[in-house]
Structures are given as C-alpha cells and as structure tokens.
Amino acid sequence: MKSFKRISKYLGMTLLLVSGALFAQVPDQATPPDALIKMVVTDVMASVKADPEIQKGNIPKIVDLVEKKIVPYADMRRTTEMAMGPNWKKATPEQQAQLTSEFKGLLIRTYSGALSQLRDQTVQFKALRAAPDDKDVVVKTVVLGRGDPVPLDYRLEKTDKGWKVYDMNIMGVWLVEAYRNQFSNQISQNGIEGLVKFLQDRNKQLATAKPAN
Template sequence: MVKTALLSFFAFLLSGALGIASAQNAPDPNTPDGLIKMIVADVMASVKADPEIQKGNIPRVVDLVEKKIVPYTDMRRTTQLAMGRNWSKATPEQQNQLIAEFKSLLIRTYSGALSQLRDQTVQYKPFRANPSDTDVIVRTVVIGKSDPIPLDYRLEKTNDGWKVYDINIMGAWLIEAYRNQFTNQISQNGVEGLIKFLQERNAMLAGKK
C-alpha cells in the first residue's frame, strides 16, 4: 500500500500538469492548492525537456525529485510523525540520520514510478480552507485506465511557506503506514536498529537501479 501511494504520488506530479494546462490563471504558489499545481507544472516541463528521464534514467529522476519536489516538503515533520513517541528516544544526531535515510528511501521508492506512467490525468477537488488555517488537505483524484484513485496531500504552513508532509492514497496515510513499521523495528532493535534497517533498504534499492 505504501509503495502504491508513492508511485501514484509521483505519477500525479508527472501527469497532473495535463489538468493545469486548461486553467486560465497561473496557480498561486502561496496557497496550498496553488503550490501543488505549480510543482506539477514545473516537474512536467522538466520531464518533457529531458529524454533521459523519459527513458527511466534513475539518477536523473532522483536529481529531479531533489530539485523540484523535496524543497516543498517537510521531511523532518514527516519523519517525526512516522516515529511517533519514539522520536524523543533518538538523539539529535540519530534524528538527522533518520531524516536523511527516510528521505532517501521515499525518493528511491517512488522514482521508479516513471516507467509505469501512461495517460493519467488529475481532477482537483474544490479546495476549502479558512485564511487562518495552518494545516490543510488538498484533495485530488488520479484518473487512468483503471479505477480512479483518490490522492490527498496534507500541507503545513511554515515560516518558509506551505510544505507537504503527508499523502493519503485510497484512505491510507503514508505516515501511519510507516509508523507501524518503524515502531516494530524500534521495539525489536532500538533506534539504531531502525537506522540500520533504513540504510540496508536504501542500499538494496540502490543496487537494483
């Protein structure tokens, strides 16, 4: 389920610009829904301009994600929430290691979605939020050859603007899915055991590329 969510997330970013092309006004990156649409348009333009990415060149895809998507995410918050109560058990150094390894795992997991892209488009649900809200959800539906896939994005307003920190695919939030896995690893092997687990997973995924 987690991998499906990540693959769908990346597919959305790469194909969703089709839904933006018909918009009369450029999206406002200072609003949550406008930021999502802006990211989509920017990523899609980059993909169209890079034949190597279109061929599935993973290092190029990873570089694209690092430059075009990661700056608009809050990986510290994502990692902290995935850790739950166990976050306070980690030292500052361990927390930084966990953030780096978790980010690498997510990037390596959904970078492979490029080869699975077909003719997906995206429908944006009406965005409803109060001006004072600092935590919101942007709801979308990915339309393809199979059944429509509900895909939502949770964003938080920070001092550096809106940041994505969680996604929901068909009712399952990414953070909740990883929290169970992280909790099991820590209960068996401690925080260092979780770091080692993530390092091993990233090494395995890197070996497959």
C-alpha cells in the same frame, strides 16, 4: 481489501509529481496550497512525458531531481517524526538527522519506478475547503486515466517559508501511517540504531537495483 502494492505505486507517483514539477517553476511563499499543488502536478506531468530517461526509471536522475527540487517544498523532518511517533523523542539529534535523511532516500528510491507509469493520466483538482487563516490543510485531487479514479490527498502546513507538504493520502492510506508500524517494529527489536541501519541497508539495496521497466 486494497493491496499495499497498488497503494505503494500511487505513493511513488505522488511523491514524484510533487518533486519533479519543481524543475519547471519555483512557487513563492505567498502561493496558496491548492495553487501550489495544481502548479507542480501540472508541470511535472509535462516534464515526465518529455524525459525518456525518467520514463525508463533512471534512479540516479530521479534522485538528483528530487534532492535539488523537493527539499524547499516538503518537510521531511516532520514526516519522519510522524512516522516515528513517540519513538522520535527517544532519538538523539544526530539520530533524528540520520533518520530523516535515510527515510527521504528510501521514499525516493522505493517509488522511483512509478514515475515511468505517467503516460495518459490527468489530474482533477478539488476545491479547497479551508478557512483563510488555517495553518494546516488537505488539498484533494483525483488521478484519472488507467482503471478506476485514484484519490490523492496532500497535507500541507503553513510555515514562515511558505506551504510545505508533509503527508499524503493514497486510496485511504496516509504515507506516515504506512510506515509507522514498520518503524515501531524495527525499534522494538533493534532500537533506534537498528532502524537507522535498516534504512541504510535498504537504501544501499535500492541504489544498486535495476529499473523494473
């Protein structure tokens, strides 16, 4: 059985591949989903290898990069809604905004150290299997380098502002599924406010933690 720890490492790599790449280029609204993923992944691998601070796991720098560059190209609200499941509708608009912000921060900080592991990897991009009028697609890639090939799939939705990533599949596990049970347990024990507090506390811990390198 695949360990969640190993899956988590590649979750982080995926998130930061998508976000970091946007430093180099800004896709326009007409960019197809597979071209978008190929562009951002290719760019970020070059950017990371050229930045010693990111390789050292400089969390503030990584957080700043993602805050500035990932927001226009990812739908974190939808990601959070999917991770919450039916509980999303039980949250007030203010709580939904808090949860989205805190979950985004958790993902960035939890997996920031994975960026330093980008050394010799290359990415193989699979042909997109989708109809021209599809609004929801999965772009498949495979990371090659250390150890066995690692499948990384990106789920994107076409919006009036272009394609946006809202979920990712690493080694057979979708991102939102990896958090759904944890969120549900927190809510069943402590309510929506309890989940908000849990995410806030976790982010505070991660913000003061030293890089693992």
